[in-house]
Amino acid sequence: MNAPFWLKQFSFRILDFFLPRLCLFCGGVVAEEAKAAVCPDCEGGIQWVESPVCTCCGLVFPTREGEDRPCGPCQTDPPPFARARAAAVYEGPVAESVKRFKFERQMAYLPVLQHWLRRPRCLELVAAADLLIPVPLHRRRLQQRGFNQALLLARAFPDAAVGLETLVRVRHTPPQVGLNPKERRDNVHRAFAVPRPDEVKGKNILLVDDLYTTGATVRECARVLRRAGAKGVEVLTVARVKHE
Numbered sequence: 471m472n473a474p475f476w477l478k479q480f481s482f483r484i485l486d487f488f489l490p491r492l493c494l495f496c497g498g499v500v501a502e503e504a505k506a507a508v509c510p511d512c513e514g515g516i517q518w519v520e521s522p523v524c525t526c527c528g529l530v531f532p533t534r535e536g537e538d539r540p541c542g543p544c545q546t547d548p549p550p551f552a553r554a555r556a557a558a559v560y561e562g563p564v565a566e567s568v569k570r571f572k573f574e575r576q577m578a579y580l581p582v583l584q585h586w587l588r589r590p591r592c593l594e595l596v597a598a599a600d601l602l603i604p605v606p607l608h609r610r611r612l613q614q615r616g617f618n619q620a621l622l623l624a625r626a627f628p629d630a631a632v633g634l635e636t637l638v639r640v641r642h643t644p645p646q647v648g649l650n651p652k653e654r655r656d657n658v659h660r661a662f663a664v665p666r667p668d669e670v671k672g673k674n675i676l677l678v679d680d681l682y683t684t685g686a687t688v689r690e691c692a693r694v695l696r697r698a699g700a701k702g703v704e705v706l707t708v709a710r711v712k713h714e
């Protein structure tokens with residue numbers, strides 16, 4: 471059927487109005503007033519990032535006792551960012567959402583991911599930033615995928631300033647998946663640039679991405695941003711791998 475765009479939009483709205491909202495993970499009915507298409511049971515199973523975590527890289531310590539403190543690797547080799555924080559541990563519905571959204575282009579997962587990104591501990595980092603910068607994709611990857619997941623996630627904060635081409639990816643690199651930490655670092659080395667350093671000079675930057683794995687990518691981004699004159703860099707992701 472070749473209905474005009476406005477009519478399609480209108481029909482979807484009507485459908486939205488009459489169909490009950492279903493949980494994306496179990497298919498159960500979600501309450502009308504819920505902020506995202508996830509039911510309380512499924513959301514209740516998520517492991518949120520809670521203290522004790524590494525004060526720097528945000529690593530969730532396997533032992534649930536003690537205060538936030540720097541982890542071993544951050545003490546011996548401090549990253550060029552001050553703090554990296556994630557909303558949740560990368561497993562269960564969170565891992566499923568990240569994969570379906572990024573690799574299968576299922577846009578229905580975006581509002582859920584954005585909703586998780588607005589948890590109080592994450593909002594703290596957004597409030598402390600002058601400029602949000604989504605981790606950029608190389609133009610070739612952008613063409614393959616059709617969208618930059620990090621940019622769409624940064625749209626969770628409509629009041630925040632977002633730098634679109636402030637940080638660019640100048641080198642096409644193979645995906646980080648399947649590489650060891652050393653290979654990951656080498657892979658992203660010299661992959662980023664700040665074409666107009668004035669846009670970051672003296673500013674507190676918050677890098678936004680979907681997933682923190684070894685931190686190799688955001689480390690390299692932060693290094694380049696600091697060198698371009700950024701005052702400080704922090705990192706916010708929806709998810710973080712459990713522990714290395």
Ligand SMILES: [Zn+2]
Nearest residue numbers: 493496509512
């Ligand atoms: Zn559910």
Ligand SMILES: [Zn+2]
Nearest residue numbers: 524527541544
């Ligand atoms: Zn750490």
